[in-house]
Amino acid sequence: MTAPVGGLGAASAVLWDIDGTLLTSGGVAAQAFLRAVEEVVGRRPVLDGLEFGGRIDPEIATLLLASIDHDDSHVPAVLKRLDELVQADLEALHAHTRVLPGVTGVMARLVDAGVPQTVVTGNIRSVARAKLTAGELIPPIDPELGGYGDSGTTRVEVARSSLVAVFGDDWAAHADNCWIIGDTPRDLACAQALGLRCALVASGRTGVDALSGLGADVVLGGLGTTDDVARLWG
Ligand SMILES: [Mg+2]
Incomplete structure (x- = not known):
């Protein structure tokens, strides 16, 4: 495995998954x-x-x-x-939306580091926007740069549409320092297909054991503990 270029603090952009990563909306x-x-x-x-x-x-x-x-x-x-x-x-x-522990702290650090933040999510655009608004996450999330369930026919297409919005047509030049943060193996598969880096957080329904050994750059129990965030920051 090649040495990581740097941690999240050196990211060219961060593409957050929504459900189980940024927030839960209580079903x-x-x-x-x-x-x-x-x-x-x-x-x-x-x-x-x-x-x-x-x-x-x-x-x-x-x-x-x-x-x-x-x-x-x-x-x-x-x-x-x-x-x-x-x-x-x-x-x-x-009433039911809860931002997950540690999320706003990591977001604030990314803002301080000047890293653009948006979402890559399976939610259709209008529903994603409603969830992000409910969680009071716009800003720092820039929803105009996001990829949504109605931006493509696969998660990879959805993510690619966001990369074009963030970086333009030469997005591939920025890919190896662009991070996806998600909570499922599908978030990782999407990152791998596009040459992006990936942090998996066991804040959704999939535990650390099931997320480990799949090839993510970092696997964390959550974003709420100092040690985990330090590993992510690199
Ligand atoms: Mg998710």
């Missing part, structure tokens, strides 16, 4: 997703055996529809309804 958006599917096709999705961590919203909609024998032709209608349901109950989102 408000997840419940809206199930309701959206039910309203569009008239049947409640079956969740048995499905896992969604790190997937983008169009993929989740496809899986939910498939669980009740519907094809992906309904995906656009489901995502539209999801947006409407979330926007119609922003109060619930605000």
Whole structure:
């Protein structure tokens, strides 16, 4: 393994995942997703055996529809309804959204270091913005530079759209010092596919053991402990 170029303090940019990394929203958006599917096709999705961590919203909609024998032709209608349901109950989102421990401290250090920060998330743009607003994370997050579930058909495409927004068409020249911070193996796979660095934080549903040994630059229990943050900062 090559020696790291430097820690997060020397990053060219930081692309944060939202759910399980920056914040949790208490299942408000997840419940809206199930309701959206039910309203569009008239049947409640079956969740048995499905896992969604790190997937983008169009993929989740496809899986939910498939669980009740519907094809992906309904995906656009489901995502539209999801947006409407979330926007119609922003109060619930605000009441249930919690920024995870240590996040604002790391963000403040990045601001002091002059590092641009945005999001790479599976959430569609409007829902991502509602969550970030509920968490009072805009700024330091610049949502205009982000990649969203409706910015591409895969997480890699979503991230690439953010890289173009942050760095322009020569983004690859900045990739080896650009970090993705996420909470699932899919965040890491996305970073690896684009030559980005990656920190995985076990603040979501996946524990440190399951995140270790996959090739991330850093694996942390959370952002709330001084030792972990020191390792991340490098
Ligand atoms: Mg996540």
